[in-house]
Amino acid sequence: EISKHTPELAQLVVSSGALGVIVDYVGETKGNNRLPGIMTLGYIAAFSDALVQHVIANGGVVPLAQALDSEKEDHLRAAAAWSLGQIGRHSSEHSKAVTDAEVLPLLLDAFLDPQSSDDLKTKAKRALKSVVQKCLYLPVLQTLLSRAPVNILKHVTGQYAKVLPGDRTVRR
Numbered sequence: 222e223i224s225k226h227t228p229e230l231a232q233l234v235v236s237s238g239a240l241g242v243i244v245d246y247v248g249e250t251k252g253n254n255r256l257p258g259i260m261t262l263g264y265i266a267a268f269s270d271a272l273v274q275h276v277i278a279n280g281g282v283v284p285l286a287q288a289l290d291s292e293k294e295d296h297l298r299a300a301a302a303w304s305l306g307q308i309g310r311h312s313s314e315h316s317k318a319v320t321d322a323e324v325l326p327l328l329l330d331a332f333l334d335p336q337s338s339d340d341l342k343t344k345a346k347r348a349l350k351s352v353v354q355k356c357l358y359l360p361v362l363q364t365l366l367s368r369a370p371v372n373i374l375k376h377v378t379g380q381y382a383k384v385l386p387g388d389r390t391v392r393r
Contacts, residue, residue, distance in 0.1 A: 231264060231265045231268050231272055232272065234261070234265060235265065235272060235275045240265070240275055240276065240279045240281075241279050243258050243261050243262060243281075244258075244262070244276075244279045244280050244281045244284060246258040247259055247262065247281070247284040247285065247288065248283070248284035248287070251292075252292075252294070252297070253294070253297070255288055255292070255297060256296075256297055256300055259285060259288055259297065259300045259301050259304055260300055260304065262276055262281045262285060262304050262308075263300070263303050263304030263307045263308075264307075266281075266304065266307040266308045266311075267307040269311075270311045270312060270315070273307070273308055273311050273315055274314075274315075276308055277308065277315065277318045281308070282305070282308060282318050282319055282321075282322045282324070283322055285301045285304050285305050285308070285324075286301075286305065286322045286323070286324050286327060288300075288301040289301040289302055289305065289324070289327050289328070289331065290327050295337060295338040295340065295341045296338075296340065296341075298331060298337075298341050299338070299340045299341040299343075299344045299345075300344075302328055302331060302341065302344040302345045302347075302348045303344045303347075303348065305319055305324055305328070305348050305352070306344070306347055306348025306349075306351045306352065309324075309348070309351060309352035309355060310351035310352065310354075310355060311355070312355060313355050313356065313357045315355065316352050316353075316355035316356045316357075317356070317357075317358060319352050320352065320356055320358060320361045324352070325349065325352065325353070325361060325362075325364065325365060326364060326365075328345045328348050328349045328352075329345075329349060329365060329368060329369060329373070331345040332345040332346050332349065332373070333368070333370070346372070346373070349373055349376070350373070350376050353365070353373075353376045353377055353380055354376060354379070354380060356380060357384055359381065359384060359385075362377050362380060362381065365377050
């Protein structure tokens with residue numbers, strides 16, 4: 222609860238050493254007990270590049286990916302998708318941390334699943350968009366080309382258009 226109010230309070234949570242405990246909590250718990258930890262990681266990551274780097278360094282991406290993949294309740298999966306989007310939206314380094322955990326296919330699956338709630342679909346789409354817009358590693362984006370709908374493909378192709386002109390090796 223504290224971490225969502227201001228960057229200073231989020232920094233206090235990080236500085237106190239609680240972040241590692243929160244990451245462990247998200248990784249070890251299941252069901253609704255996981256929700257406060259999932260949300261806390263997202264709130265901390267939302268504030269700044271420096272704070273999201275602490276989330277990544279403490280291993281926060283993998284438990285969030287596991288929650289997105291394994292939880293049965295859509296509200297928990299939506300929270301995990303939102304938190305992953307908060308982590309991956311700041312820079313290409315942060316996006317890489319999310320894509321290295323193979324999250325993009327999980328987000329796409331959540332978005333495409335007809336059984337997913339509207340909230341989960343919305344949060345998965347936003348997370349996909351924010352991570353894709355910072356992703357510089359084109360082979361990861363290539364995995365989305367065959368399965369993504371048009372409203373996601375426009376972000377993927379837009380990222381290709383940004384990356385290709387500056388990378389001679391990829392253009393070949």
